[in-house]
Amino acid sequence: MRLVIRSVYNNNSVLVELGKGKQAIVSGKGIGYQKRPGDEILSSDADNLLYLEDDRIKKHFATLLKDVPIDIVVTSFTAIDMAKKTYHYSVLNYIYVTLTDHIFQMYKHLMNGKYQTSMVPDIHERYPTEYAIAKDVLKLINKNLNVHFPDAEIKNIALHFINAKGVDAESDPTDTLSMKVNRIVNAVFKEYGIKRNLNNQNYFDRLMIHLQYLVERVQNKTLDDHVLNNNIEQDFHRLYPKSYEISGKICGQLESNLKITLNENERGYFIIHIQRLIQESENVLP
Known part of the structure; x- marks a missing residue:
């Protein structure tokens, strides 16, 4: 696959063009080192390829990057992509913003020693799929960001998927x-x-x-x-x-x-x- 760099975020993350207007975020150790827009990279050097599927997702990604570190944005988008593909779970596009913001805020609180366990009730018996997704998402967050959020965070993450379940009206008339x-x-x-x-x-x-x-x-x-x-x-x-x-x-x-x-x-x-x-x-x- 021909990957042409459009933007370099840091040494380990770049935005690439895939042709026909398609874009993706490529992550990999040193993949952006001394690279410039227009350079090509090998798909074999990528540890992760995150597709930005439509203009709305591209817009969310660009907007979030103004205030949120690239590693957190990529982790959140990767988590949502995992839920879609692994669990065949449809979500409204606003979850890209809400979940990313939640992860960012919790990350800052954890780093500052101010993290507090939420008192949200456990409703996993009513929403087993969302809790399974959240469990996998938590593992991904802890691994990618090199942190350790407690398992109690699962119910908070699950709530984001519960609230965002559905298909955007622009994609499907069903509302x-x-x-x-x-x-x-x-x-x-x-x-x-x-x-x-x-x-x-x-x-x-x-x-x-x-x-x-x-x-x-x-x-x-x-x-x-x-x-x-x-x-x-x-x-x-x-x-x-x-x-x-x-x-x-x-x-x-x-x-x-x-x-x-x-x-x-x-x-x-x-x-x-x-x-x-x-x-x-x-x-x-x-």
């Missing part, structure tokens, strides 16, 4: 309910500047799990019909106005766009999750 719910919630979060970070990671991940169960309840028509105290909604509105506002916007868009009806219990659960997530101070009125 699952889970995909639509995640897209709406993430759009509202972006509007309010809400992101997963070290301080809120446990609550953020719990909310993502709640969304998976919400989808199942909507599909099976088994929404919680337990009657809450009539004063709870008023109390939430009074004590946590921002959480109440965000929850209301999410629920409103879910109902409008997906043609579903969420009862007051489901709205209340959203307020609780979002309040924990943003840690809004109690706004107690006199």
Whole structure:
């Protein structure tokens, strides 16, 4: 195979042209040493060949390289490629960004001695494939980055695959309910500047799990019909106005766009999750 270098990232990683507009990341010890764009390298010298399959993935790769070390980006993309090929697991393209960012943040915390085990519940019995993928991904991370994340990190990695399962609409017109719910919630979060970070990671991940169960309840028509105290909604509105506002916007868009009806219990659960997530101070009125 003719591999023509387009960019040299470091001594061990280069971007190559494969012809017909196809590109790949080639990794190998010293493979980029004293090389320049336009030089050719032998495929036999490559330890790993990671194909950038379409323009969206190429764009994600280029964007991430601005802030994330090449070794971490390549490791994340290789992990996703492994899940696709080994487990025949389809994912939405945004996982290239979310998983890479997660690995990068956890790597920095580990190097700074600030790594904390997430309190996300173990749901491997419900998602055995995703947990199997995550177990292999963790091995890949530890090997490629020469670190040792504990096995507890498996459930965090699995959650990324659970949330990103599906096929992008540009590739396939099929759009699952889970995909639509995640897209709406993430759009509202972006509007309010809400992101997963070290301080809120446990609550953020719990909310993502709640969304998976919400989808199942909507599909099976088994929404919680337990009657809450009539004063709870008023109390939430009074004590946590921002959480109440965000929850209301999410629920409103879910109902409008997906043609579903969420009862007051489901709205209340959203307020609780979002309040924990943003840690809004109690706004107690006199």
